Amino acid sequence: MYVAVATARAVVRITAGIPFGNVFITSVLIAGPGVVLLVVGYRLRSFDIRTEFYAAIGGWCFGGLGVILGVLVLYSLQPGEVIDSPSTVLILTALGSVAGLGAGIYDAEAKTRTRELEQRNCELEATRSELEETVARLEDANTQLVESNERLEHYREYTDDILNAVHDVFYVLDSDGTFQRWNETACEVTGYSDDEIASMTAVEFVDERNRAVIEDAIREGFETGSLQLETALQTSDGEAIPYEFSASSLETPDGESVLAGVGRDISGRVAREHELHQRAQQQRVVAELGQLALETDDLDELMAEATRQVAAVLDTDYCKILDLDDGGERLVLRQGVGWRDGLVGTETVSAVESASQAAYTLETDRPVVVADLETDERFSGPALLTSHDVHSGISTIIGPVDEPWGILGTHDTDTRSFTEEDVTFVQSVANVLAEAIERGQYQTELEDLVADLEESNERLEQFAYAASHDLQEPLRMVSSYLQLIERRYGDDLDADGEEFLAFAVDGAERMREMIDGLLEYSRVETRGDDLEPVDLEAVLEDARKNLQMKIAGHDAEITAEPLPRVEGDEGQLRQVFQKLLSNAIEYSGEEPPRIHVSAERNGTDWTVSVADNGIGIEPDAQERIFEVFRRLHGYEDHAGTGIGLALCERIVERHGGDIWVESTPGEGTTVSFTLPAPPD
Structure with a gap:
């Protein structure tokens, strides 16, 4: 508006003939503020002012215009003072508008900063609230984390208590055989501390000869997902304990594969299996010796095999069979194993000395078991045993206690105990020997009897042959004379005589048949x-x-x-x-x-x-x-x-x-x- 008024005024004045210089200055004073308003208004967006305060700037401009007009009105009300120049009014109002523009811009900027500050404060307040909420959430999360950690720690302690309460060895292995976790039983069984186990691998708990087997088993366990193995666990002091290990592959939260499992002491089962195997072996040996006793006539072969088998089955150093002589005074080492060369067949032991183990055995109807010969108060060992450093053993008689044939004994240089099954085994072998000896004696007696019977049968056959042969001649004579009487005097005999003669001939004929039959009967075995x-x-x-x-x-x-x-x-x-x-x-x-x-x-x-x-x-x-x-x-x-x-x-x-x-x-x-x- 001011630019347009200044321009129109300048045109009119110049047209009216007023000098350009007078017109120009006044036009600039009027149009200048208008240009300022135009330029500033056009570039107002470049100022740091929010658009919502643009109207306020316009209000300040009109306010400046109104103040100037008010001042001019007040000035005109003074007596004798009249402003009669429109140019002055335009110039002053234009300047008042520019002054209002400046004040408006300052005010808008102040409001803008205030609004921004308020907005920032709101944002800060919102951020603070969010931060407080976040802190609260973090505090809650931290509380939950602490509680979770406490529960986790409690659960771990609980798990450790459970694992430590297990009597079996618990373990977790990496693929290279190192231990990730184990229980207290592992330390108690092996004798190693936690620090020592942490620095060891699984293969170090077995004998060097079995380590390749353990490595293969661990590798197979990771490949197949399971492991099953029986081996001897070697403790820190070198003791080997039979153990059965089983494990399964698992995946940790980190995605790592491990083997988790347990190891169980199977010493009892191994001992029972060994005992059953020992019993089966003992029964097998008794059966084989019984079969050999039936098949062989060589008693020394049977005795030698018996001593060898007894020593092998019971894992003793010596075994012997003592043969009691006919006088019952001495026992001869007839067969045995382990003794020094030259003793078998020649060495003798007293059977009557009261302090002798042999004499004590001969008077006892049950096997004699010795745990330590040096401390045994019942008897002392003979030189045969003491010279071979014998400490323990089992002795029993062969045959009935009232008529023993000898003694079977097995001995060891170690001080050891024997089970009831071991004692029964030795007694069973002694019974087999006794039966074989009795059978041999019976066979000898039977053979003698058979020989006697054969000799008797031969004599009887000779007698029967001789008797039948010798009887044939007088019988033929009787028959011949009876036939001669019948031919020569038959006509002179009466009826009774003929009957008597017929009886005599018939009797002689039957006697001949009986003698022939007897002779034939006696020759069935020899003449067939x-x-x-x-x-x-x-x-x-x-x-x-x-x-x-x-x-x-x-x-x-x-x-x-x-x-x-x-x-x-x-x-x-x-x-x-x-x-x-x-x-x-x-x-x-x-x-x-x-x-x-x-x-x-x-x-x-x-x-x-x-x-x-x-x-x-x-x-x-x-x-x-x-x-x-x-x-x-x-x-x-x-x-x-x-x-x-x-x-x-x-x-x-x-x-x-x-x-x-x-x-x-x-x-x-x-x-x-x-x-x-x-x-x-």
């Missing part, structure tokens, strides 16, 4: 052929041919199943079949004989049966029919010598078989016998 494979069907066919006349005369029918090959004497087996078939025909009764022959395999033997439909045998007589000269019927009813079945029995027994009869009176009889099958 060697046993070899025999076809029973061929044997049966030969027997039927020999009995052809008797079979036809009685209208007998003989049937047979397929018969096997057996191991036997063909001639003697033919006698058996012929005798059994002949008896079946002879005792058939009124019905025509019907005879059936069969065979059945029974393991390594064949059971052959001859069944008939004859008169049968009474039950009380069935056991007597195999006796020599035992007849169940009179000679007038059935002919025979009474030696046929006895001969069959002896032949079957020579073949290693049995013979028996099954019969029902009036229904028939079945005679069965066993024969060995030939080798495949």
Whole structure:
């Protein structure tokens, strides 16, 4: 507005002819403040003033204008004072507007700074509040952290208490085998301190020979996720304790893989397993010695093996068998292990000295156990033991206490104790030896008896042969003279004489048959052929041919199943079949004989049966029919010598078989016998 008024005024004045200089100065005084207002107003945004205070600056400008106008009005009210120049009014109001502009700018800047300060104070207050809230939260968080740390520490202490209360060894391993954590048991068991364990690796807790195994197990544990291992844990003082270790791989909060596990003392289990193994080994040795006792006739071989096995199983330095002499005065070291060369077979020990361990053992019915020979008050050790630095051992008698054969003893140079199982083992071996000795003595006696029986049988056979041979001659003489009497004087004899003569001839004939049967019976063992494979069907066919006349005369029918090959004497087996078939025909009764022959395999033997439909045998007589000269019927009813079945029995027994009869009176009889099958 001031610029426009100044410009219009200048134009009018200059046009009116007023000098330019007068017009210019007044126009500048009017237009200058207007330009200042225009320029400052245009550049007001460059000032540090908030836009909300721009109106206040305008108010200060109008305020300056109003103050000047008010001053001019007051000035005009003075008597005689009149401002009649419009230019003066314009100049003064323009300057008042510029003054108001300056005051407004100052005021706006002050307000702006105040507003900014207030805003900053608000921001600071907000920040302070936020800071206080943050501090409060941090304090709460710190309190929670402290409480969490306290709980964590308490939990760690609780965990440590739990782990320390565990009797097993707890451990956490890195991949290189170093320990991250362990419990007090690890220190108590190994004897190492916490600082020592912290500087050690897992492989340092085992013997050097097992360290490669431990390294492989740890590596496998990290690869597979689990570890299972049994080894000996070596303590700080060098003691080796059997331990079982198991572990699983875990991941720590830092993402690191570790092996966490426990180690358990398995000394008790190992001891039990060792004890069971020891018992099994002891039982096995007793069984093997028992088997050897049955298989060998060499008693010294059995004794040598027994001493070796006892010393090996009980891990003793010495073992001995003392043989009591016939006089009961001395014990000879018959077999043993560990003793100095030259003593076995020559060294002797007194069996009667009252202070001798050997004498004490011979008088005791239970094994004698010695823990320390030097301190034992029951007896003193013989020179055989003391010279070998023996301290402990087990001794027991071989055989019954009233008639002992000797002593079995095992000894050690260390002072040690023996279990009940060890004592029972030694006693069992002594029992095996006693049975073997008794069996040997019995075998010797049996062999002597067999030799005597064989000699007696040979003499009896010689007697039977001689008797039968010597009886044949007078018997032939009696028969010849009886026949001569019958031919020469037969016509002169009356009926009684002829009957008497017939009885005499028949008696002589039966005597001859009995003598022949007895001779045949005595020669079964000595005059038989060697046993070899025999076809029973061929044997049966030969027997039927020999009995052809008797079979036809009685209208007998003989049937047979397929018969096997057996191991036997063909001639003697033919006698058996012929005798059994002949008896079946002879005792058939009124019905025509019907005879059936069969065979059945029974393991390594064949059971052959001859069944008939004859008169049968009474039950009380069935056991007597195999006796020599035992007849169940009179000679007038059935002919025979009474030696046929006895001969069959002896032949079957020579073949290693049995013979028996099954019969029902009036229904028939079945005679069965066993024969060995030939080798495949």
